[in-house]
Amino acid sequence: MGRQTERVLFVCGKARMRSPTAAALAPDLLGVEADCGGLSRDADVPLSADQVDWADTVAVMERSQLARLKRQFGPHLKGKRVVCLDVPDRFNAMDPGLIALLTRQFSRLG
Template identity: 45%
Template sequence: MPPIRVLFVCAKNQWRSPTAAAIYQNDARLTVRSAGLSPQSRCVVSAKLLAWADLVMVMENRHAARLRERFRAEMELPEIVSLDIPDDFPFMDATLIDLLRSAVEIQLDDWLAS
């Protein structure tokens, strides 16, 4: 089975989504990228990134809603799931890593089981 292409998305691509990408970058099950919804993001979500992804993992439900609102008319979106990770932690914070690992593994188990 080829690796699952996962796009991690948060608001500014500053803390949460880059942390998720960093901790999963060497996972053989995945190929990962990260992006943000804000125009000031380090890497801004684009139709090209969404087309690349098999699965989009957003940090909050509002991120999923914004993706659907922004891109639904121009393309068929990949599956989008929310990890429910609050914007309370800096990049690579130990608690953030624990929360991400737990939430991502649940979503990956569901994805691989389907």
């Protein structure tokens, strides 16, 4: 019997504010398994190929990160759904404004 729960990987620059907040919210709001990682060398949780392989959907916060994701992990994205949530880097982790924006943008994952 196969797994039923979708796996969503949230990606931002440093995995410090936006993607950890999204990964914390997604299981309750979307009913998915969630993880997060960052594309920067100094990310708190550097994104790995294993994480990308694990995911069904990869959600980046900004369009510039989409290009970077494709450059760094292109072969691992084959067969994955990749979505840009358009969430600017101006929030602290779990900021009410960030939570409200992510909650709206999660509709792009539906």
